[in-house]
Amino acid sequence: MAYSGSRVEMARRKLLIPVQRAARIAAALLSSQYAYMLEYRAEIALWALSGVLPLIMLAVWQGSGGAAAAGFTPQGLGRYFLAAFVVRQFSVVWLIHVFEEDALQGKLSPQLLQPLQPLWRYLAAHVAEQATRVPFVALMLAGVFVLKPGLLWLPSPGQLLVGIVAIQAAFVLRFLLQTLVAMLCFWSERAAALDRLLLIPYLFLSGLVAPLESFPPAVRQLALWTPFPAMVSFPAKLLAGENVDVAAGFLNLTLWCAVLFPLSRLLWRAGVRRYSAMGA
Amino acid sequence: MSAPIVLAEGLSKSFRVADKQPGLSGTVRHLLRRTYRDVAAVRDLHFTIQPGEVVGFLGPNGAGKTTTLKMLSGLIHPSAGRVEVAGCLPQRRQERFLQQITLVMGNRQQLIWDLPPMDSLRVNAAVYGIDPIEAKRRINELAEMLELGEELQRPVRKLSLGQRMKAELLAALLHRPSVLFLDEPTLGLDVNAQARVRDFLADYNRRTGATVLLTSHYMGDITALCERVLLIHQGRLFHDGSLDALTSRLAPCREVRLELRQVHPREAFTGFGTIEVHQGHHVRLLIPREHLTQQVGLLLSRFEVVDLEVSDPPIEELIGGLFRQQG
Numbered sequence: 149m150a151y152s153g154s155r156v157e158m159a160r161r162k163l164l165i166p167v168q169r170a171a172r173i174a175a176a177l178l179s180s181q182y183a184y185m186l187e188y189r190a191e192i193a194l195w196a197l198s199g200v201l202p203l204i205m206l207a208v209w210q211g212s213g214g215a216a217a218a219g220f221t222p223q224g225l226g227r228y229f230l231a232a233f234v235v236r237q238f239s240v241v242w243l244i245h246v247f248e249e250d251a252l253q254g255k256l257s258p259q260l261l262q263p264l265q266p267l268w269r270y271l272a273a274h275v276a277e278q279a280t281r282v283p284f285v286a287l288m289l290a291g292v293f294v295l296k297p298g299l300l301w302l303p304s305p306g307q308l309l310v311g312i313v314a315i316q317a318a319f320v321l322r323f324l325l326q327t328l329v330a331m332l333c334f335w336s337e338r339a340a341a342l343d344r345l346l347l348i349p350y351l352f353l354s355g356l357v358a359p360l361e362s363f364p365p366a367v368r369q370l371a372l373w374t375p376f377p378a379m380v381s382f383p384a385k386l387l388a389g390e391n392v393d394v395a396a397g398f399l400n401l402t403l404w405c406a407v408l409f410p411l412s413r414l415l416w417r418a419g420v421r422r423y424s425a426m427g428a
Numbered sequence: 429m430s431a432p433i434v435l436a437e438g439l440s441k442s443f444r445v446a447d448k449q450p451g452l453s454g455t456v457r458h459l460l461r462r463t464y465r466d467v468a469a470v471r472d473l474h475f476t477i478q479p480g481e482v483v484g485f486l487g488p489n490g491a492g493k494t495t496t497l498k499m500l501s502g503l504i505h506p507s508a509g510r511v512e513v514a515g516c517l518p519q520r521r522q523e524r525f526l527q528q529i530t531l532v533m534g535n536r537q538q539l540i541w542d543l544p545p546m547d548s549l550r551v552n553a554a555v556y557g558i559d560p561i562e563a564k565r566r567i568n569e570l571a572e573m574l575e576l577g578e579e580l581q582r583p584v585r586k587l588s589l590g591q592r593m594k595a596e597l598l599a600a601l602l603h604r605p606s607v608l609f610l611d612e613p614t615l616g617l618d619v620n621a622q623a624r625v626r627d628f629l630a631d632y633n634r635r636t637g638a639t640v641l642l643t644s645h646y647m648g649d650i651t652a653l654c655e656r657v658l659l660i661h662q663g664r665l666f667h668d669g670s671l672d673a674l675t676s677r678l679a680p681c682r683e684v685r686l687e688l689r690q691v692h693p694r695e696a697f698t699g700f701g702t703i704e705v706h707q708g709h710h711v712r713l714l715i716p717r718e719h720l721t722q723q724v725g726l727l728l729s730r731f732e733v734v735d736l737e738v739s740d741p742p743i744e745e746l747i748g749g750l751f752r753q754q755g
Contacts, residue, residue, distance in 0.1 A: 169557050176554035180540060180547040187542040257503055258538035261531055263523040264555045421505055421519075424443065 177269060181276035189280060196284040199240065202233040203292065205357050218362035224390060225359070226299045230292065231311075231387035232356055235380050237285045238278050239319040243270055244343045247330040251423065252337060260420070267416070271323065278319075307389060314383035317401045322379055324408035331412065334419030349374065355381030375404040432476035433607060433639050434500060438509035439473040440663075441495050442466045469495040471663040472509070477641060479606070482633055484654035484671070485643040488751050492663040493643045494533075497609045500641070501531040514607055527556065530605040534615030537596055539584045545595040546580045549602060556603035563602065570598045574628055590621030597625070601632065608632075610642040614649055626652045647743050661751060671743065678746040681714040683739050684724060689732035700727060709734075 185192060206229035210222065220228060247270065250256045259266035293300045303311060329346065333339035351357055353376035360368050360381050371377055382397040447465050448458040470492040477483055487493050498504045499511055502518030502525065511518055516525035539548045546567075553563035571580060574594040579587055587595065593613065601608075613629070614622040630653055633640055644650055650657060650671065657674055659667035667674050681701065687709055694706045700723050701715035715723050720738070727733065 169554070172554040173551075176551045180543060180551050183543055183547060184540055257498075257531075257533070260503060260521065261501060261526060261529070262552070262555050263526040263557075424504055 173264065173268070174272070177272035178276055181269075181273045182279055184273075185276045185280040192277060192280050193284045195240070196237060196281050196288065199236050200233070200288075201351075202229045202236060202356060205229055206233075209358075218359045220359065220361070220390075223298060224388065226296070227301055227388040228359060228384055228390065230289070230299060231384040232380055234285065234289070234387060235315050235318060235383045236356065237281055238315050239322055239379060239383075240277070241274060241319065241322045241326045243274070243323060243326040244330045244333075244340050246270065246273075248333040248338075248340045251333050256423065260423070267327065274319070274323065301389070303387060303389060307386065310394065311383060311387035314386050314397065314401070317398070317405070318379045318383050321375055321401055321404055321408070324405060324412055325375060327412040328408060328415060331415035331419045334422045350376055350379065353377065354379045355384065375408075378404060430479060433479045433514055434475075434477035434641065435512040436473050436475050436496075436500070436509065437511075439470060439496070439499060439506055439511055440468065440508040441470040441492075441499060441504065442468045442507045468663050470499070470506075470660075473660070473663075473665050475658055475665060475668055477639055479639055480633070480637045481656060482629075482640040482642065482654050484650035484657040485641055485660065486650065486657055486747065487643075487660040487666075488747075491660045493660055494611055496660070497531065497611050497641070497643065501529055501609050502526075503531070527603060528605055529607045529609065530600040530603070531609040532596060532600045532611065532613050534593070534612035537584075537592070538599055539592070539595060541584050544581045544583055545587075545599065548584075548599055549580070552599055552602050558603065566602055566604070567598070570601060573631055574598055575624065590617050590624070593617060593621070593625060594628075597628065604636065606636070606638050608638055608640045608642075610640060610644075612644055613642070614644060614646055622646060622648065629653055651743070659747070666750075675740045675743060675746065676717065678743075678750055679740060681716050682720055684713045684715055684720075684727070685735075685737040685739070686711045686713070686727065686731070686733055687735040689734055692731065696731075 206226055209218075209225055209229065218225065247256075250259075256266060259269060325346070326343070329339055329342045331339075332342060353360075353371040353374050355377055360371055360377055363371065378397065378401045382392065382400070385392040386394065386397070443466070444464050445467050446458070447463045448454055473496065485493050485496070495504070499506050500513055500518060502513075502521045505519045514525060514528040516522055516528075518525060518529075539545050549563070549567055552558075553560065558566070567580070571577065574597060576591070576594055576598065579591045579595065580598075584592060584595065597613070608629075610629070614625050617625065626649055629640065629642075632638060633653075640653070642649065642653060655670060657667065657669070657671050658665060659674060667677065683704070684701070688711065689709075691708055694703060697703050697706065697711055697713060701713040701719075703711070704714055705712035724736070724738065728736070
């Protein structure tokens with residue numbers, strides 16, 4: 149009995165120690181990155197302001213009276229764009245640009261020499277940046293509700309929770325997609341240019357400038373075969389309380405992540421062999 | 429003799445670089461038909477380092493020192509040859525390996541620029557799995573050795589170069605690595621700061637028995653810390669041995685400075701060695717090592733000598749001279 153008890157204890161320790169260590173790393177990374185982001189709060193406020201495209205689209209669509217054509221009530225369309233604004237704010241990913249700079253200037257070297265996959269640091273930086281954005285986004289939303297009180301709505305706690313999970317899943321999906329492109333900088337010194345190539349399909353096929361329902365059926369079908377609707381349209385509809393297939397949406401997100409995650413690992417392994425630690 | 433902690437066998441690294449001719453025609457040709465050539469940065473290096481040794485890695489800019497350090501620390505993959513550090517293949521960067529090594533680069537930093545070093549140290553402690561109480565103890569111990577205090581609470585950008593380098597060293601040594609690769613750790617520091625970093629490294633080596641491989645352009649670092657030096661030139665190992673042996677190899681003569689009571693003509697000193705300087709009461713001669721004792725005895729018996737100094741020519745000059753000779 150004592151033998152089996154000690155085996156259980158050993159197994160528990162084997163499992164617990166890595167979990168405890170991972171939790172400590174996460175806490176240390178998040179707190180330091182949050183402190184770092186706070187140093188740049190003014191810049192982050194400007195970045196938050198620059199993400200007002202859905203609010204502009206809201207004004208354009210409200211003026212055109214095209215809500216019915218897109219299958220929305222005017223109020224529903226307004227809420228959709230406001231929700232898209234929130235989704236966009238909390239799923240911003242800038243990995244390609246910062247990773248390219250770090251890889252080309254040799255700043256990646258100290259990270260590669262520590263027993264932690266460097267991408268975790270970038271992920272922590274993004275999460276910390278999201279936390280820093282919260283007050284700015286809240287202020288901007290408050291401003292919209294003061295100007296347009298008719299758009300004010302409060303999602304139910306369940307809706308809010310599922311919406312937040314969907315936003316974070318959309319963020320992870322975008323992060324993985326950018327990881328794939330970022331890894332290309334091990335082969336090409338200008339991988340960031342590819343990000344611009346991704347921007348157009350992201351803008352149009354994600355539902356950021358127009359709800360997918362307003363597209364011709366063929367284009368809508370095409371969009372649904374890409375990961376982009378999962379990045380904005382699905383979480384925005386969830387948050388806005390629109391009719392949406394929750395299970396299918398999360399399954400779609402999970403499948404895309406399941407495809408991109410091993411690909412990004414493969415590219416990382418192949419790419420890091422080519423790393424020449426330039427400048428350092 | 430114990431097993432070496434660092435082993436390099438036929439270690440080579442070459443980089444593929446694009447060849448582009450200047451001017452518009454060169455640009456067009458480069459666009460249409462790109463040509464590449466392989467540049468050998470390190471060629472067929474063979475050496476071993478025993479645990480606890482402090483070895484200086486010398487060579488001019490572009491000799492391949494940093495490339496070698498990057499291969500030893502696993503940052504880049506060798507093109508050929510074998511490298512083993514602490515029983516691991518560095519390029520695999522396994523946790524067991526990373527826990528045992530550190531690489532400090534004088535021109536690179538791991539500390540977060542806008543935060544106090546303490547924040548970076550907390551992250552490092554977590555990443556290396558060091559218990560918080562133990563981490564605090566180690567930070568205090570290293571901070572004391574490095575004479576760092578409230579600087580650890582000040583944003584890195586507000587620290588002087590010397591304070592920053594000491595904080596970098598603290599961060600790089602928090603996990604108690606047994607192999608230290610140091611690339612120009614005193615780069616840009618003033619004389620006092622250089623001396624403090626040197627003292628610290630010597631003290632760390634004494635206390636922990638860590639192995640150190642150090643590159644530096646400041647010969648003071650090498651002479652103060654290293655009993656053995658590896659001299660590399662154009663990617664090849666030129667010398668592996670003590671600094672004295674290198675000096676003897678590069679300078680078969682010793683320098684004899686004389687201050688004389690009376691002025692003697694230049695001809696009076698021919699036959700003693702090469703006359704480097706002949707200025708009034710001061711004479712500087714280069715005398716072959718094998719004749720040194722005999723010739724100094726003769727000088728003392730023939731002239732009224734006020735002061736006499738026998739020394740090796742500065743190692744920087746010797747190495748510089750060697751590289752100039754070899755192009």
